[in-house]
Amino acid sequence: MVVDTMGICILLGGFALLLILRIPVTFSLLLASLGTTLYLGLEPGFLIINMSKGVMNFSLLAIPFFIIAGGIMCHGGITTRILDFSNIIVGRFRGGLAQVNVLGSMFFGGVSGSAVADVSTVGSMMIPMMDQKGYDKDYSVAVTVSSACQGIIIPPSHNMILYAFAAGGGVSVGRLFLGGVLPGIMLGIFLMVVSYVIAVRRGYPSEKGVGFKKALKISTDAFLGLFTFLIIMLGITLGIFTATESAAVACIYALVITTCVYRTMTFRRLIQICYESLRTLAVVMSLIAAAYVYGMLLSRLRIPALATEGLLSISDNTIMLLLLINVVLVALGCIMDMAPLILICTPIIYPVVVQTLGMSPIQFGIMLLLNLGIGLCTPPVGSALFVGCAVGKAKIEKVSKALLPFYFTMILMLILITFIPQLSTTIPDWLMPEI
């Protein structure tokens, strides 16, 4: 294989150098690609055509739709209802509010699909409440931050669409969504067990129960909001509509429910949601456009094939290789945000793991997302950790220490996902078998 070392240096080294110089990831990708394009003697118009091509993809429209739907649910009062509903189910356990926090995040993650949105909305309600009931602040923030991690693997998650796109479009978004259900629920249960053990040791209180009538009203109210999740999952699983269409329907449904039933949505608030979504999308979608160009050059320089060769030269033991990949991904997750890592790492690691080691693309997707999700909770750049600390007014060092048992739990779940394919493939194989 002919290796263009200079081209690879410009593409990878240039990108790394620009990142160190604090150039935003999108522009680092574009500038490194521009340098490589010029070095390879291609027309810079190559960049423009591929940037457009990267975003002119109907399935990518699901990302803005999911983000808007999440925004509507966040601002439309669904979070309060979900937390009330969670309180009915798990509030009476020891450390009830921590349990409510984890279960609420599990439901909310299914609606918003964003860990950071989860921390800021659930956290801003739960952390002061836990504070009032005598929970230690570092513990409250640690529970909120770690439980928000579930949102990434519990469907619908726009990060899953990013992965499906970066994997070259050969991965079904519907199967990916279903693949995240079992690991997401398991992670939630593990986190609840850890929270319970700590709560018992520290003597945190449990919550009082509510009457049957009130419980029924709360459940009905919450169900209307949670139905958004069902629309998406049933719509895709039963083949009624595509992921993109289901996201658009979910947007309109959420808008109707919050406007007509909850009566919490106003026109001004809707514009606010659209503007906030636009800001998020400005970052995510331009990253997609840049990563598409970068990905084209990666394959032109045969970097994925070289990565496969390099990894196989370290060891031909599958277990060792998977552990190594996990370590690299967790380490990268500690220094870079999730979306750019999905877009940059998938084209390089996917061929190694899926084509050479024979891992299912669904299993790899869930593994990758959880890996990067752990990164969101770790310093120095874990955005979920930062938001959690800001909301809870807690110190990062103290929260990081309180997070240790939760890190251990998440890493345990990661190992289970990595080595037990059935965890992520059973439900998709059962409900949406590959044709």
Next chain:
Amino acid sequence: MKILSQFLSVLHMAVAFIGIIALQALVLITFAHVVLRFGFNSGINWSEEVCSSILMPAFVFLGMALGAQEDIHINVTVLPKSTPKWIFAITERLKDIGFIVVGIVMCYYSYDLILLNLEFENILPATGLNNALQYISMPVAGGMLILVAFLAMFNIKMAKNYVAHICNVDE
């Protein structure tokens, strides 16, 4: 100076509202397509083309420029906090230069593509609109990137984020 800051604010507001309208149009067109397909057994045949080939690039590239203006693009913090301030000042300028380079490439080559499409009358199959529409937002976004970064070099930034003010969002 004041006029330029004010101009940047108005430009930001105009682009943000175009982005918001494009976003709402995307949701409505896709929803209407689903409803018509189920209700009347006939969807909107141009919906996919308009959404993914015209509206999507429009709000993505305008959003890219908007993100640069609001300084919300993701970057990696590798340099420690103790790094001398003058180094951070240099990296800020480098960032502006990076924006300008990308802006120039976007402006120049997308303009070329637009002219090429107009000359050969390439049309989109479902709507019959000219292919040039796919690239129309790029020179605008590129121009905005150049302007915002160039003025930022002279410390001229938008006077006020009117959209954030109207929407009651943290700037």
